[in-house]
Amino acid sequence: MTDSGTIEPEQATERAAEAPARGRRRGPVLRRVAVLVLVLVLLCLPPWWTLFGPAAGWPGPVTAAGTAVLVAWMVSFPFLMIAGHGRRRSDRAARFADTSLGVVWVLFTWSVLGGLAGxxxxxxxxxxxxxxxxxxxxVAAVAAGLLGWGHHEAMRVPRVKRVDVHLPRLGAGLDGTKVVVLADTHYGPIDRAAWSARVTEAVNALDPDVVVHAGDIADGTPTQRRAQSAPLGAVRARLARVYVTGNHEYGSEAQGWLDRMAELGWEPLHNRHLVVERGGAALVLAGVDDVTAEHSGLAGHRTDLTAALAGADPAHPVLLVAHQPKYVPHAAAAGIDLQISGHTHGGQIWPFNFLVRIDQPVVHGLSRHGERTQLYTSRGAGFWGPPFRVFAPSEITLLTLRSGLSAPE
Known part of the structure; x- marks a missing residue:
């Protein structure tokens, strides 16, 4: 632009070239906003129609109040999610956003079922x-009951689930080895330091030989969740305590969590293995980074089973820790004896278990994949987001390794 305020030809050309680029950038943003608005409307429409619609026949003020609450939630929810889970990481905003999302989801599910009943x-x-x-x-009564019960289920110390796993290649000296599985503790916006301490006591009461944390340790950085993760330092195991990253670590300083677990005395299996021995028998404990690691941008982070098994004696059985069950085809191709995973939460809030099944081969429990490989998928100890568990109980798992054949259901 000249002193007289006119635009030079070169500047006009540059601005003309920038305009389509700005339009291209706005396009995806507007599409994402439109999708978000559509999803929120679809979530709120069945509850509104069932609870406050014409068929319910409530007085005008009741209908107006119910409508206002749902509209206020739709408007405020995106901002609360950004404040709670974006760069600011406001725990207060996250607590409100996560809890309200769980409430709306339960109302949505049971409003749809109520509509069918109608x-x-x-x-x-x-x-x-x-x-x-x-x-x-x-519908309101059922939803309220499920939310109260689901919150209790989410906040309590998980019950212990006991499973025998028969590994034909396991030596007699390691027969009866007790492997305790923790997964998906998800230390987060709700301070659960006391819960974490009680979980540690429950683990130690099982007198484990090996303790496995299968990832998704927290939603937040090691600094933010330092108090909640501290009790893990008191976990006891005769042979080893091992940990792998989950997908949530890759949104909150994955390397920092590997360092934090090492600081607490655990062995981070960052595409590596260690060998435990007893009575002349050996077991390889291997671990890989989560399948999302490669796209995280962190140098040296990716799922690398070859590196994890490098130098391991092929005659020894292998217990592989991989956060997501869907890694099991790679484990089966490599002849892994047992893969331990988490990630699914068992669906956490019914009927999410059906959606999880679209992405993962197993939602929970022991399963067989190929001739040798077995997979144990834990429902997890904690919860992600909404502090509710509905028809998907949390668990601390005690796997007892046995020599011999098995036929998992």
Whole structure:
């Protein structure tokens, strides 16, 4: 631009070239916003229709208040999520966003089921003029009960699940080896330092030989979650305590979590292995980074089973820790004896277990893959996001390794 305020030809050309680029950048953003708005509307429409719609027949002020609450949530939720899980990492905002999302999801699920029940009542000509209100009250009561129970299930110390795993190549000296599995502790916006200490006590009470943390240790950095992770330093195991990264570490300083676990006395299996021995028998404990590691941008972080097994005696059985069950085809191809995973939470809030099954080969439990490889998928000890577990109980798993054949269900 000259002193007179006119635009030079070169500047006009540059601005003309920049305009399409700005348009291309705005396009994906607007599409993401449109998708978000659509998802929020779809989540809120069934609860509104079932609880406050014309069929319920509530007085005007009740309908207006219910509508206002749902609209206020739709408007505020994206901002709370950004404040809670973005760069600011406000735990207060995250707590509200996560909890409210869980409430809306449960209301959505049971409103859809309530709507189907209403259609059935209509077809059977039951309920009369109060049919809609009966359905609304029933849906609200069921949702409230499930949310109260689900919150209790999420916040309690997990129950112990005991499973025998038969490994044909396991030597007699290691028969009866007790492997305790923790996964998906997800230390996060709700301070669960006391819960973490009680989990440690429960693990130690099992008198384990090996303790495995299968990843997703926290939502937040090691500094943010230092107090919650501290009790892991008191976990006891006769042979080894091992840890691998999960996908959530790659949003919150994965290398820092590897360092933090080493500081607490654990062995981070960052694409490496160690060997435990007893009674003349040996077992290779190997671990790989999560499958999302390669796209994290962190140097040296990727899923590398070849590196994890480098130098291991092929005659020894291998227990591989990989956060996501869907890594099991690679484990089976490599002849791994047992893979231990987490990640799925068992679905956490029904009916998410059906959605998890689309992405993962197994939602929970012991399964066989190929001739040699078995997979144990833990439901996890904690929860992610909404502090609820509905029909997907948390667990601390005690795997007892046995020599011999097995036929997992």
């Amino acid at each position: 259609l059935a009542l209509t077809a059977l000509d039951l309920g009369g003029a109060d049919r809609g209100r009966i359905v609304a009250v029933a």
